[in-house]
Amino acid sequence: MSDSLVRKTIELDSKEESSDSPSLSLLLRPPGGLLIWLVIAVELLTYGGAIGAFLYERAANIEMFREFQAGLNLRVAAINTIVLLVSGFLIAQAVASHHLGQRRNALFYLLGSAALGMVFLGLKGSEYLERYEAGLGIGENIFLGYYWGLTGFHFLHVVVGVVILLGMALHLARGGEWTDEDAGLETGAAFWHLCDLIWVVLFPLLFILN
Amino acid sequence: MRTGTKQFDFGNHLTLLTLLCLTALAYWVADTGTMSPRSSTLVIAAMVLKFSGIAFFFMDLKRAHWFWKAFVAVYVFTLAAIFSSIYI
Numbered sequence: 041m042s043d044s045l046v047r048k049t050i051e052l053d054s055k056e057e058s059s060d061s062p063s064l065s066l067l068l069r070p071p072g073g074l075l076i077w078l079v080i081a082v083e084l085l086t087y088g089g090a091i092g093a094f095l096y097e098r099a100a101n102i103e104m105f106r107e108f109q110a111g112l113n114l115r116v117a118a119i120n121t122i123v124l125l126v127s128g129f130l131i132a133q134a135v136a137s138h139h140l141g142q143r144r145n146a147l148f149y150l151l152g153s154a155a156l157g158m159v160f161l162g163l164k165g166s167e168y169l170e171r172y173e174a175g176l177g178i179g180e181n182i183f184l185g186y187y188w189g190l191t192g193f194h195f196l197h198v199v200v201g202v203v204i205l206l207g208m209a210l211h212l213a214r215g216g217e218w219t220d221e222d223a224g225l226e227t228g229a230a231f232w233h234l235c236d237l238i239w240v241v242l243f244p245l246l247f248i249l250n
Numbered sequence: 251m252r253t254g255t256k257q258f259d260f261g262n263h264l265t266l267l268t269l270l271c272l273t274a275l276a277y278w279v280a281d282t283g284t285m286s287p288r289s290s291t292l293v294i295a296a297m298v299l300k301f302s303g304i305a306f307f308f309m310d311l312k313r314a315h316w317f318w319k320a321f322v323a324v325y326v327f328t329l330a331a332i333f334s335s336i337y338i
Contacts, residue, residue, distance in 0.1 A: 067315040077318060084325055091329070095336055118277040122270060125300075129266040132308040136262065226310075233309045240300045241329060243273075244293045248280040249337045 072230030080234050083197075087190075087238055091245060094186045101182055106250050108183040111176075116167055117247040120160050121239060124198075127156035128236040131205070131229045138218075138225050146225070147212045153232065154205035157198055164195055190242055197235050204228045265307040272296040290337045294330050301326045 070077045098105045134149035171177075171184075178188040208228045211218075218224035276296045279289045305322045306312045312319075 063315065067317055070314040070318045071310040081321060088325070088329065092332070095332065099336075114277065114280055118273060121273050125266065125269045125273065125304075128304060128308050129262060129269075132262045132310075135310075230309055233304055236304045236308070237301060240297060240304065244276060244297045245333070248276055248285070248293050249290055249333065250285055 072226040076227045076230045080230065083234055084237065087241070090190060091241065094190065097182050097186065104181060105183045108181065109246065109250050112247055113167055114247050116163055117243055120163050121243050123156050123160045123163070124236050124239050127153045128233055130156065131232050135226055135229050143212060147209055150205055150209040150212065154202050154209060157202040157205060160198055161195070161202065164191070187246060190246065194235065194238050194242060197238065201232045201235050204231055261307055265303045269300050269303050272300050287338045294333050294337070298326050298330045
């Protein structure tokens with residue numbers, strides 16, 4: 041009698057485990073790994089706070105914000121958006137190629153993605169230089185403070201992202217491999233997509249909506 | 251064995267095309283004159299679609315746990331709601 045009870049309990053426990061485990065495993069293993077998604081969540085929330093502060097200051101200085109926003113280079117920002125989106129597409133293709141075992145294609149896409157990241161940095165860097173030479177530095181007024189702060193922090197992320205992409209390309213070119221456990225390529229790709237996500241919000245906020 | 255490009259999921263290509271069209275639309279709306287409530291709505295909607303497209307397709311969030319999908323969705327819709335309350 042007690043044996044059958046124990047057996048039934050074990051059966052029930054194993055049923056509970058089998059129904060809970062896949063869900064928990066899925067929660068703890070988002071694409072790219074849990075750690076990078078925690079980083080993404082923290083970064084997005086930090087940017088959310090900074091955007092909230094920007095909007096709060098804008099409400100108090102609306103005319104000044106409109107005036108300086110109109111002076112920003114919308115065309116370069118739009119080109120930079122396209123550059124980052126295509127770069128994001130290429131890294132997604134690199135991950136897909138790697139899953140299919142097409143290492144050369146993955147390497148090609150990785151290098152293409154990194155090259156476009158450098159194009160973004162070049163365009164943004166030249167825009168920064170232009171602004172700085174025109175006397176529109178970070179301390180000039182509150183709008184420029186936020187403009188430099190928000191885009192500069194994003195710029196640093198793109199610098200780190202390009203280094204990660206080049207590091208992964210070098211690893212792949214040397215014949216290195218990633219196991220499913222560490223999810224290296226997907227982790228780097230997730231960080232690169234974070235740069236896309238942030239820019240997709242900054243583009244309308246800083247350059248379009250007024 | 252080379253598997254060729256036929257095995258690719260062309261979802262990424264369609265996503266890219268959509269994202270580029272939405273960017274062009276937002277640029278065109280901003281470049282053609284002052285922002286009306288209608289054009290602001292369009293730009294904010296484009297932002298939500300672009301954010302979701304990158305997260306769910308490029309980052310492959312569509313195969314993740316509902317918690318991560320909900321996190322991204324709540325985040326972008328909260329931003330959109332705040333932007334809408336200010337700019338529309």
